[in-house]
Amino acid sequence: MKIRINNRTSYSYSKPVFLEPHFLRLRPREDPAQHVLEFSLDISPEPGGLGYGLDPDSNWLTSIWFDKQTEVLEVAVKTVVETLRSNPFDFVLTSPEFSMRSSLYTDDLRQRLGHVLTPIGGGAASELAHSVGTKEGLMAYLTGLNSLIKESFQVVYREFGNPLTPAETIEAGAGACRDLAVLFIDACRTVGIAARFASGYLAASDVPEEHTLHAWAEVYLPGAGWRGFDPTLGLMVADAHVCLAVSSLYVGAAPLTGTFRGTGASSKMTTLIEVERLDGKI
Known part of the structure; x- marks a missing residue:
């Protein structure tokens, strides 16, 4: 599937400010599930400098810095991506069985996956995690957990802000897509x-x-690698998703980060995102 995306993010400031270096993760990833066909990036005001690289999670990272004050910052991206994974189950697991009492991974793999094996919620999700049975194997467990979150939590819209903690989402019984993720x-x-x-x-x-x-x-499956699960939809990720960035923590996958300096200055952020399937408009 080919998907066209226009993303315009604008910041306005109450008085002239000096922008510290900003970091963009707005170019979609290149991996077996997707390929970038077109990409353009426009920034206003024009940066004093711009550089490209990979961040610790191998996301495409654009660094920009500025040499004068401004009252606005606008970042506009236009891209066309071809998504390639129409069947999210196109794999064979090397370890299809699953038990909470034994390791799913080899010692070598556990060492390499260490930072994405560490719980982040202080045990808040333990009851939820243990409420899904494991007798039917790994994929049944993961699809069951995915469906359980979809069925148990109301999806809400919250445009800005960091994700809620697992405890906050459980207490609220609802969350935005990033909270459920x-x-x-x-x-x-x-x-x-x-x-x-x-x-x-x-x-x-x-x-x-x-x-x-x-x-x-995304979950690391033995024999299949990283595969996406969307608890907002209760489905595995296929060709309707376009990935910008991945990370062990939310902040490492944030599309745009940066700060500004200006005594007493405040900022306002607006976004406009248009997503269009080239086989028909969304």
Whole structure:
């Protein structure tokens, strides 16, 4: 599937400010599930400098810095991505069985996956994680957990802000896509399954957040590698998702980060995201 995305993020400041270096993760990832066909990036005001690299999670990272004050910052991205994974189950597991009492991974793999095996919620997701049975194997457990979150929590819209903690989401009984992703990740890690945060876009017409950034989880499956699970939808990730960035923590997958200096200055952020399937408009 080919998907066109336009993303315009604007910041306005109450008085002239000096922008510290900003870091963008707005170019979609290149991996077996997707390929970037077109990409353009426009920044206003023009940066004093710009550089490209990879961050610790191998996301495409654009660094920008400025040499004068400004009252606005606008970042506009236009991209066309071809998504390639129409069947999310195109794999064979080397360890299909799953038990919470034994390790899913070899010692070598556990060492390499260490940072995505550490629980982040202080045990808040333990009851949720242990409420799903394991007798039917790893995939049944993961799809069951995915469905349980979808069925048990109301999806709400919250455009800005960090994810809620797993405890906050459980207490509220509701969450935005990023909150449910963090809850799924913490539940997985609680029972020894490697999981990480993914941010990007969703080209679907049946989700309230279709024209905002979307978030989901990825799980490392023995024999299959990283595979996406979307607890907002209760589905595995296929060709309707476009991934921008992944990380063990939400902050490492944030599309744009940076600060400013200016005594007494305040800022306001607005975003406009358009997602279009090239085989028909969303």
